[in-house]
Amino acid sequence: MDRLETSARLLIVSDLDHTMVDHHDPENLSLLRFNALWESKYRHDSLLVFSTGRSPTLYKQLRKEKPMLTPDITIMSVGTEITYGISMVPDDGWVDILNQKWDRNIVVEEASKVPELKLQSETEQRPHKVSFYVDKSKAQELTKELSEKLAKRELDVKIIYSGGMDLDILPKSAGKGQALAYLLQKFKKEGKSPKNTLVCGDSGNDAELFSIPEVYGVMVSNAQEELLQWHAENAKHNSKIIHAVERCAGGIIQAIGQFGLGPNTSPRDVSETADSHLEDAGPAHEVVKFNISYEKWRRAEVEHCETYIESLKASCLPTGSFIHPSGVEKCLRESICEMKKIYGDEEGKGYRVWVDRVLPTKISSDTWLVKFVKWEVLGEEQQSCICTAVLICEDVNGLKTYNWAHLHETWSEGSGAKDNARWLL
Template identity: 60%
Template sequence: MEGLKGSSPRLMIVSDLDNTMVDHHDPENISLLRFDALWEADYRHDSLLVFSTGRSPTLYKELRKEKPLLTPDITIMSVGTEITYGDALSPDKGWEEVLNQGWDRGTVVEEASRFPQLRFQVETEQRPHKVSFYIEKTKSSEVINALSKRLEECQLNAKIIYSGGIDLDILPQGAGKGQALAYLLKKFNSEGKSPQNTLVCGDSGNDAELFSVADVYGVMVSNAQEELLQWYEENAKGNPKVILAHERCAAGIIQAMQHFNLDPNVSPRDIVGLSQTGPKYFSLGHEIVEFHLLCERWRRAEVEDSNEIFQRFKSAIDPNCSLLHPWGVEDNLFTGIDVLRQCYGDQKGKQFRIWIDKIRPLKISSDIWLVRFDKWELIEQERRCCCTTALLKVKPDAPNSLSWIHIHETWLDGCGNRTNLCCSI
């Protein structure tokens, strides 16, 4: 959110994680990486990314270690009962106060424990404003009806959300993914920072409330579960602002951006040529994403081994550009990039990916940008990240009209080593 500088976000995407942003049936994470490249190239600098997940903070952090997820500006966790900000997951105390009103967690646990069909989920999923169980699908309807009646008789400020054909959560009446989003939108509006457009994305029953929030676009991905499709038939069919995608997960989110004309909406990973140019594109974001994407494709032999392709690297680098590697050695990048030529295809057929996260630009003069970003690499099962600071200068005849003049890389949390780094940028 630091890059917005008090302005209204151009776009806010609010997405569930499991089976929406993240496709657990896509071992290469192709659709997620496509979304990552699009967001960092065109939206990170003036928009908001919000993850809204049923996961607790513990399970959310585990997923981030497993998948190439971007860092969101806001994270809504535990089925809308926790709102946090930034890397530090700083809690929204105002939301906690809202949920405390009339909530009696102890009595909720006591009443739910009367139903032997309910099995408590693991301790990490039991949160201050969420009590979570597993229940067999065949028994869910009967138990939900009886438990709802019992909670009402006890005058408890609570509601039940069933999703995924197995998960049953009991929350404060005012909680949930939809209510958390409505709270954020009201907060932004009071600050004069309402998003120009909001797109919500989901696949299961606990996402249904997102699509009921006023004045938002919505997409249910093609792999949406039965309970959400039933909700759509009963509540949203015919609503032009809500679509059923024919693409799975993150690919369905990109499809929705195209359907609703939320532009740009083509990922750099979907471009066969070397770059996307034009006034609608953020040239700085594109240069950072495209430069590293070309490095990945070069090493995977997904582009032609030609002077023309390799010249794309050279033409974007100032002859005096210095690169300070994370292990402390400084090189001239313009001459050092020639080492990459020898690495053509060295990762062909292997699980090798590069993705960029948290692009944070600052224009420090009329023609120079200072930009910080995290560069992630995956080589087979090893992940590593460099925190990168770079200077780029306006150069009209360079790709994206920008030239790299200095790069300084440091390891994130000491996660790197010197293995396989001879060809890294």
């Protein structure tokens, strides 16, 4: 919460499975489109929150499987765990709130008396969440029965049914909505309330997010019946909540534009020609665009021509230098020339490139220091490196352009190419 010194321009709070992440899209295109938009236009002055029913174990597993960004805040286990930053530092104040009138042992004891409940895996059982599978036809009846039993034991609990099969028992004060309300209150106390908040979801356990006053909300086009029914019964006249026409992250991008919350054209949706005419796009945009161009070349999604290589070289100063993760120092323009021999080498192989945590800092009147993490994925293998770049801003015919003066890459922990030639830039 301390990354920004002032109020966030936009706070996005999004569910993961079937909202931010489309499990029916093997190319992960909508997610990659959102990533490029966020890193190029929002990361520097906005905050990203992932709010998921997943436990920390399954959340970390998803991050290994999908090209996901690093959120500023993570809400997990259906709003029972709040952590901050890449280190996922827990919020102890939230734990104190959840401990009130909650006894996990009593919850487990009473639930064990209901044979229709099937306990979920051990990873999904958390200090303030007990999770089961239950048949859809039995969910409403069992929810009522459990609520009565636990009330007699003097516990304040909340039972959430979602996804057509998941039943979670939580403290009364828990939940995605309450976790967000808690965070918004913390921001308010610090005098840094977000200027706009957009919540995004697809299932029943997301309904609470849409109940927070003053937020904008998007139910993605593939939202489940349980969420659409909640909306029809509780919020159908709320113009700040829409049902998108696009799936998953595409629906989030649509909502940003429809509500006028900021730019919603992803760099992945802009042609190379049109992109060159953008007004001051900023150093973060240049970093995102450069890496997308590199990906397109290796996927053979652009024409195999000298002009493409020359345009990339033109974005680098003649004296521009590059330190490869292996430690070898090269000339940036020479490294780009080496791309000629690898055109289309990853065509049809699921190869993707994306950047994360792009944070530019102006260090002089025309110079920017940009730190970011670059990821490459080929099949099931992901590799990343920590990058530091120096970009020089020039005014060309009234438009600002950003030229690469230096790029230094080091392998992230756990990464390292088996073949250094494969990681070219």
